[in-house]
Amino acid sequence: MTGDTSAITAREITKRYGNTVAVDGLNLDVPTGVVYGFLGPNGAGKTTTMRILTGLIEPTSGDGFVDGIDCSDRGDLVDHIGLLPEEPPLYRELTGREQLHFAADLRGVPWERVEDRALDIADSLDLQADLDRRIDGYSKGMKQKTAFIQAVQHDPGVVFLDEPTSGLDPRAAKTLRELIVELASGDTTVFLSTHILPVVEEIADRVGVLYDGRLVSEGSPGGLAAAADEDGEADLEDAFLELTAEPERAWQ
Numbered sequence: 001m002t003g004d005t006s007a008i009t010a011r012e013i014t015k016r017y018g019n020t021v022a023v024d025g026l027n028l029d030v031p032t033g034v035v036y037g038f039l040g041p042n043g044a045g046k047t048t049t050m051r052i053l054t055g056l057i058e059p060t061s062g063d064g065f066v067d068g069i070d071c072s073d074r075g076d077l078v079d080h081i082g083l084l085p086e087e088p089p090l091y092r093e094l095t096g097r098e099q100l101h102f103a104a105d106l107r108g109v110p111w112e113r114v115e116d117r118a119l120d121i122a123d124s125l126d127l128q129a130d131l132d133r134r135i136d137g138y139s140k141g142m143k144q145k146t147a148f149i150q151a152v153q154h155d156p157g158v159v160f161l162d163e164p165t166s167g168l169d170p171r172a173a174k175t176l177r178e179l180i181v182e183l184a185s186g187d188t189t190v191f192l193s194t195h196i197l198p199v200v201e202e203i204a205d206r207v208g209v210l211y212d213g214r215l216v217s218e219g220s221p222g223g224l225a226a227a228a229d230e231d232g233e234a235d236l237e238d239a240f241l242e243l244t245a246e247p248e249r250a251w252q
């Protein structure tokens with residue numbers, strides 16, 4: 001972890017859908033090279049925030065910058081980021097290998113430049129043998145592995161992962177956690193949204209807790225847990241439950 005410059009910056013980002021305020025004046029500074037765990041209850045605004053920061057939607061107001069690039073400049077942004085969304089964009093009629101080629105093509109990156117890295121990750125996730133099968137016939141876990149590879153194969157500076165271990169068996173989930181840590185040790189910044197708090201506790205350097213579109217707490221996983229219980233008995237889950245049950249207290 002480097003941690004001396006911001007890889008992700010949000011300045012007073014607000015997103016409204018009619019009367020719903022999905023994100024409410026969000027400010028974020030995520031240092032380069034960290035794994036940032038982005039937590040919050042259902043409907044807190046995590047996906048909306050990730051969609052804004054990856055240039056998929058525009059905020060109602062405020063600004064976002066990723067790797068120094070304005071998030072409204074999607075054309076520039078795509079070369080610098082990787083995204084594994086909740087519902088990964090995969091073409092069922094392609095094989096896994098064709099899908100990875102396609103993802104490289106979309107970014108204008110020659111397959112040869114990403115091939116070794118893509119196949120290495122496929123190998124560590126035990127997907128190599130299935131790469132020439134059509135995605136149509138893939139299990140949920142195989143699709144998730146393919147989507148993870150296409151998010152990171154071009155070695156982006158910042159990777160956004162929404163529930164990356166979803167559908168993975170325990171061995172693949174462990175490997176994926178190791179791959180995430182490896183990415184961050186190589187200066188990639190990982191923005192990780194998940195409800196699986198032990199994963200965050202294990203691999204995140206920093207954690208932000210979102211509630212009703214506002215950041216109610218931020219710190220290290222251990223720091224948040226310690227703040228939830230002075231006796232040192234609390235874990236991140238206790239901290240999460242406390243912060244999202246009584247957000248008014250957290251804001252004080």
Ligand SMILES: Nc1ncnc2c1ncn2[C@@H]1O[C@H](COP(=O)(O)OP(=O)(O)OP(=O)(O)O)[C@@H](O)[C@H]1O
Nearest residue numbers: 017020021022040041042043044045046047048049
């Ligand atoms: N396209 C949309 N149109 C209308 N409302 C939306 C839209 N997208 C999100 N919202 C609303 O914005 C709020 C935040 O939703 P969001 O999906 O960002 O939450 P989340 O934290 O990702 O939730 P979850 O943990 O359930 O995935 C919710 O009230 C949701 O209903």
